Amino acid sequence: ILYYTGKTHKIGEVHEGAATMDWMAQEQERGITITSAATTAEWKGYTFNLIDTPGHIDFNIEVKRSVRVxxxxxxxxxxxxxxxxxxxxxxxxxxxxxxxxxxxxxxxxxxxxxxxxxxxxxxxxxxxxxxxxxxxxxxxxxxxxxxxxxxxxxxxxxxxxxxxxxxxxxxxxxxxxxxxxxxxxxxxxxxxxxxxxxxxxxxxxxxxxxxxxxxxxxxxxxxxxxxxxxxxxxxxxxxxxxxxxxxxxxxSPDEIADENVKAELPNGEFEILKIGDDQPLAALAFKIATDPYVGTLTFVRVYTGVITSGTAVFNATRQRSERIGRIVRMHANKREEVTELRAGDIGALIG
Structure with a gap:
């Protein structure tokens, strides 16, 4: 997929330890996928956010938290x-x-x-x-x-x-x-x-x-x-x-059934959110990873609204406001810095 969408210039084979999305040394050595990896590719004018997940039962949690988003x-x-x-x-x-x-x-x-x-x-x-x-x-x-x-x-x-x-x-x-x-x-x-x-x-x-x-x-x-x-x-x-x-x-992201995207109100009830860049922000952090060069990476899926670097967002888990620092799009273990993520995007927040 990455080769035909122009994301890579060569085809890497799993059994040779050269698959692009299998970037960990253990994955390349064993010829299997251990951790989920995200990337973005384009095909015929459409943008795909891709997550490659493991197939082995030992790494089932990687599949579960990826499929969710x-x-x-x-x-x-x-x-x-x-x-x-x-x-x-x-x-x-x-x-x-x-x-x-x-x-x-x-x-x-x-x-x-x-x-x-x-x-x-x-x-x-x-x-x-x-x-x-x-x-x-x-x-x-x-x-x-x-x-x-x-x-x-x-x-x-x-x-x-x-x-x-x-x-x-x-x-x-x-x-x-x-x-x-x-x-x-x-x-x-x-x-x-x-x-x-x-x-x-x-x-x-x-x-x-x-x-x-x-x-x-x-x-x-x-x-x-x-x-x-x-x-x-x-x-x-x-x-x-x-x-x-x-x-x-x-x-596409804007075809998700409305009832699948809800926000919990202070009174405990849920409000169905509309999908769109012009709507209030709703995103889900679904994975935390550590990068040796930039530190903690928080992988997020944006359901509605826009995440912009330098702005403050409300963390519903911790019940407090937090400021967004750097934002990156991931390509396996490589990073491309961007200023925002829109509805439907998958990316990572640094810090």
Missing amino acids: LDGVIAAFDAVSGVEPQSETNWGHASNYGVPRLCYVNKMDRVGADFHRCVSMMKDRLRANAVPIQLPVGKEDYFKGLVDLVEMKAYIWNSEELGATWEVTEIPADMKEEAEKYRSQLVDVAVEFDDAVMNAYLEGNEPSVADLKKCIREGTVTMKMFPVLCGSSFKNKGVQPLLDSVIDYLP
């Missing part, structure tokens, strides 16, 4: 192992905090990869209405791309170019019947989330691509369906359509 989650699954015990735990965290999800079946290039088995496990073990919006073209060593069930096109990657380019082609002849079957299933589920589209569909009118995307988005945001995508991040195939799906189907 997110508007959407990409739930990654191993195409060979399917839904693992920690997958169930992390899925539960997202459900508890009401976070919409996209499901990404990764490692389609590995021996034993089975996309449909993985989707079936999501339905059985997670009790999720998992609906494929893509199908893999080939698998294991022969995995070369995917079929987009929304636009009914095939995307075939040019492997020698680090996945930076691909060809949009007609669906392979041997997959047309399968694609039609899963497209029909997708439409049957998606149209339920828009009455007008549903009525037109019942009258024999197939939904347009725009209408189908609108229906999928509504189902995703309300967590009544979970779109399933596929790819091989190691082989650099499927990442760009995943980013497109984040834009198309996951909510």
Whole structure:
């Protein structure tokens, strides 16, 4: 994701200890993620605040406190192992905090990869209405791309170019019947989330691509369906359509249900806050870390309003006013100093 969004100039592999977001020496040595790491990236004019979280159960608290402040989650699954015990735990965290999800079946290039088995496990073990919006073209060593069930096109990657380019082609002849079957299933589920589209569909009118995307988005945001995508991040195939799906189907900060952002009043009652830069400030400090160069970093998610350096804010936990010093955007363990964080932003306060 960081490579294709232009955030980094090279692709670092986890197993080589070169992944950008795994910056700790222990992470690089073991080839695993231990601590959550934040960054910001842009794709097609949209800004993403990303948090990369660990997958191992020993570091479950890192996942829990990160998921709490997110508007959407990409739930990654191993195409060979399917839904693992920690997958169930992390899925539960997202459900508890009401976070919409996209499901990404990764490692389609590995021996034993089975996309449909993985989707079936999501339905059985997670009790999720998992609906494929893509199908893999080939698998294991022969995995070369995917079929987009929304636009009914095939995307075939040019492997020698680090996945930076691909060809949009007609669906392979041997997959047309399968694609039609899963497209029909997708439409049957998606149209339920828009009455007008549903009525037109019942009258024999197939939904347009725009209408189908609108229906999928509504189902995703309300967590009544979970779109399933596929790819091989190691082989650099499927990442760009995943980013497109984040834009198309996951909510932006101003689409959060109002009741999810509340402020406690002195009388103990709660007031629902409106989302916007012009509203009073409401932010949540969700992680404290120590940096050897700048000291204490307090990671915050801004829900509404603006945090500006040099201004005073009310600390609801300590029941006192505090002055904001320096503000930084994080890129793993690197820092970019900024003067403010707006609604939807994730950053860190120094001191």
